[in-house]
Amino acid sequence: MTGSSPPGAADSPRGFLTGSRSTAGSPAVFAMLLGLPVLLWQIIFFAGPLVFLVVITFWQVKSFRLSPAFVADNWEKVLTSTAFLRALGHTLTVAGTTTVLATAIALPAAYTIAFRLSPRLRDFAVAFLVVPVFSSYILRIYAWQVVLSPQGVINGIAGLIGVEPLPLLGGAFSLQIGLLTLTLPIAVLILTFGFAGVDRTLIEAAENLGCRRGRVVAHVLLPAIRPAIALAATTSFLLAFGDYVSPLFMTGSKPPTLSIVVVDTVKSGSQWPRASVVGVSMLLILVAVLALGQVLSRRTRLRRGGR
Amino acid sequence: MATRILPRLSRLAQHLFLAGLFVFIAAPMLVIVVFSFDANRFPTIPWGGFSLEWHRAILEDAMVRDAFLNSILVGLGTAVLSTLLGFAAAYVDYRWRFFGKRAFVLLVAIPPAVPVTILGMAMLAFLSRLGLFGRLEAVIACHTAVASSFSMALIRLRLNDFGRDLEPAAWNLGASHAAALFTVVVPFCRPALIASFFLSAAVSFDEFMIAWFVGGVHETIPVRILNLLQGQVNPKINAIGTVVLAVSIVLVVLAQWFVGVRVGKRADPT
Numbered sequence: 001m002t003g004s005s006p007p008g009a010a011d012s013p014r015g016f017l018t019g020s021r022s023t024a025g026s027p028a029v030f031a032m033l034l035g036l037p038v039l040l041w042q043i044i045f046f047a048g049p050l051v052f053l054v055v056i057t058f059w060q061v062k063s064f065r066l067s068p069a070f071v072a073d074n075w076e077k078v079l080t081s082t083a084f085l086r087a088l089g090h091t092l093t094v095a096g097t098t099t100v101l102a103t104a105i106a107l108p109a110a111y112t113i114a115f116r117l118s119p120r121l122r123d124f125a126v127a128f129l130v131v132p133v134f135s136s137y138i139l140r141i142y143a144w145q146v147v148l149s150p151q152g153v154i155n156g157i158a159g160l161i162g163v164e165p166l167p168l169l170g171g172a173f174s175l176q177i178g179l180l181t182l183t184l185p186i187a188v189l190i191l192t193f194g195f196a197g198v199d200r201t202l203i204e205a206a207e208n209l210g211c212r213r214g215r216v217v218a219h220v221l222l223p224a225i226r227p228a229i230a231l232a233a234t235t236s237f238l239l240a241f242g243d244y245v246s247p248l249f250m251t252g253s254k255p256p257t258l259s260i261v262v263v264d265t266v267k268s269g270s271q272w273p274r275a276s277v278v279g280v281s282m283l284l285i286l287v288a289v290l291a292l293g294q295v296l297s298r299r300t301r302l303r304r305g306g307r
Numbered sequence: 308m309a310t311r312i313l314p315r316l317s318r319l320a321q322h323l324f325l326a327g328l329f330v331f332i333a334a335p336m337l338v339i340v341v342f343s344f345d346a347n348r349f350p351t352i353p354w355g356g357f358s359l360e361w362h363r364a365i366l367e368d369a370m371v372r373d374a375f376l377n378s379i380l381v382g383l384g385t386a387v388l389s390t391l392l393g394f395a396a397a398y399v400d401y402r403w404r405f406f407g408k409r410a411f412v413l414l415v416a417i418p419p420a421v422p423v424t425i426l427g428m429a430m431l432a433f434l435s436r437l438g439l440f441g442r443l444e445a446v447i448a449c450h451t452a453v454a455s456s457f458s459m460a461l462i463r464l465r466l467n468d469f470g471r472d473l474e475p476a477a478w479n480l481g482a483s484h485a486a487a488l489f490t491v492v493v494p495f496c497r498p499a500l501i502a503s504f505f506l507s508a509a510v511s512f513d514e515f516m517i518a519w520f521v522g523g524v525h526e527t528i529p530v531r532i533l534n535l536l537q538g539q540v541n542p543k544i545n546a547i548g549t550v551v552l553a554v555s556i557v558l559v560v561l562a563q564w565f566v567g568v569r570v571g572k573r574a575d576p577t
Binding site for chain 2: 027031033036037039043044045046047048049050052053089105108109111112113116125127128129130131132133134136137138139140141143144146147151152153158180181184185188198213229238241242243244249259262263266272275276279282283286290291300
């Protein structure tokens with residue numbers, strides 16, 4: 001979002017300064033002074049750790065101690081183990097399901113927010129949705145546990161009516177509830193901003209040409225917000241794929257997802273290289289998914305340019 | 308007749324759907340607050356009557372108090388550092404063009420996109436080699452690496468509205484780069500800086516994986532909650548949760564208030 005330089009970036013101070021000596025200090029030095037701390041910080045506390053994680057995947061464990069080496073042993077062991085492959089398949093299925101559900105639920109909701117609510121209500125809806133993105137995810141999962149558990153709120157109500165306790169917790173259903181709690185607010189936000197950014201004249205033109213609302217949505221709105229749909233879907237996938245809390249508390253980590261495998265392997269002590277292999281594999285999959293999302297949204301841009 | 312009723316029904320359905328979604332999102336938070344005042348040990352229906360017992364109990368729990376204190380320290384540290392770094396990154400991106408700028412911006416922007424499980428594990432592995440593991444400072448440093456992405460985004464967005472000529476005008480009048488930065492750019496960015504402060508505090512206050520991996524024995528409040536949840540049913544969790552929820556919501560709402568989130572900006576001029 002901040003990647004592209006602004007339109008006016010060309011008038012950089014360097015070009016400007018050639019004419020005036022009045023500014024103290026060289027802008028290059030000043031830029032370094034501001035930029036270097038940021039660069040170093042992100043290298044030491046973000047990029048460094050990730051690079052080191054890749055390095056560890058080639059290390060060995062000798063008598064319970066991690067020792068530098070260059071062996072493909074860990075990769076071979078992990079990638080051929082059925083436990084890993086099963087967890088990978090499960091995680092992909094779960095994250096894929098969440099992506100489809102979150103996008104399908106978020107689309108009509110975002111449409112309603114963007115086109116059916118008054119500006120004040122719209123701003124309120126967005127403000128409301130931003131809160132859960134930045135707060136208390138574990139707590140909300142715990143609350144679902146309370147609601148869904150065998151002695152929980154729903155079964156408490158069911159019991160009052162005389163219905164047998166329902167096994168709500170501990171399956172694919174509760175897992176999706178948990179993951180949707182994580183993904184829906186942000187998916188709705190992304191799509192709402194997507195819809196709000198659509199040029200209204202396009203919609204009016206389609207309506208003037210006699211399109212019903214359904215056709216406007218299918219032929220004007222959805223193509224126009226394709227980048228937003230791709231972003232909402234990839235974000236949902238990313239969050240669901242890497243999540244640790246929902247699988248742990250909603251299904252009791254049975255079957256385990258890759259995040260569970262990572263944490264369990266790290267906690268068990270000496271198998272850092274194998275945990276790193278799982279972690280790096282997860283990152284590679286996410287990079288592939290993000291690239292796919294980019295391709296999906298870029299294709300529209302090309303088409304638009306060709307019009 | 309039917310042609311008029313159908314669109315109305317469709318609108319009604321849309322509103323009901325949206326209302327249902329909002330209930331789905333708000334319900335968990337309400338559940339925590341409501342049951343924190345429940346006298347029962349196990350939260351369920353029927354309600355056991357109003358009680359402040361659990362709220363009182365958390366005040367007497369030394370581990371919970373320590374965790375809160377740690378969270379406040381980590382949150383404040385992260386908020387300050389992340390806002391400073393985020394501002395520097397946003398300003399560098401705004402002001403200069405240089406080789407590798409895209410990589411520079413990405414390095415700040417992408418940390419939130421990496422699953423915290425992997426990030427936490429990687430940070431633990433790396434920092435324990437540097438001897439930084441198991442300290443609150445390490446948690447602050449790692450939280451800052453993640454939260455500065457949001458800070459940069461907020462401040463960069465604000466800088467988009469900053470007149471390109473204002474700074475050169477200050478330079479022409481003899482101000483140094485530093486003087487112009489502090490007297491022209493920083494005051495203009497103030498709302499975004501304040502918003503960034505609150506938002507990064509919220510991000511840190513909510514984060515548990517990195518804090519869990521890197522913090523060692525120093526638990527922050529979400530880590531304490533995570534550990535409590537893995538034990539037996541503990542009625543204190545609802546009370547802790549209510550306090551945590553209140554803090555996070557206040558932080559996020561304050562951040563939004565200073566940014567002034569508007570959806571309609573681009574849509575309205577039609």
